[in-house]
Amino acid sequence: MTRQEVFSWCKQQYNTEPEYPWNDWNVVLRHTDNQKWYGLIMEVGRDKLGLPGDGEVD
Numbered sequence: 001m002t003r004q005e006v007f008s009w010c011k012q013q014y015n016t017e018p019e020y021p022w023n024d025w026n027v028v029l030r031h032t033d034n035q036k037w038y039g040l041i042m043e044v045g046r047d048k049l050g051l052p053g054d055g056e057v058d
Contacts, residue, residue, distance in 0.1 A: 003027070003041060003058060010039065 029039030
């Protein structure tokens, strides 16, 4: 599932849009009524997750 597919599903299900509070590629998804986070999509280095290869993954 791509980021865009997640965002589309959240828009349809919860009527929320992704927010970029850190002015980078990391995304927060918030409830519209209380502004609490219900989702976070971050870029993380593969080495931090024990995955083979170089670079970052969502």
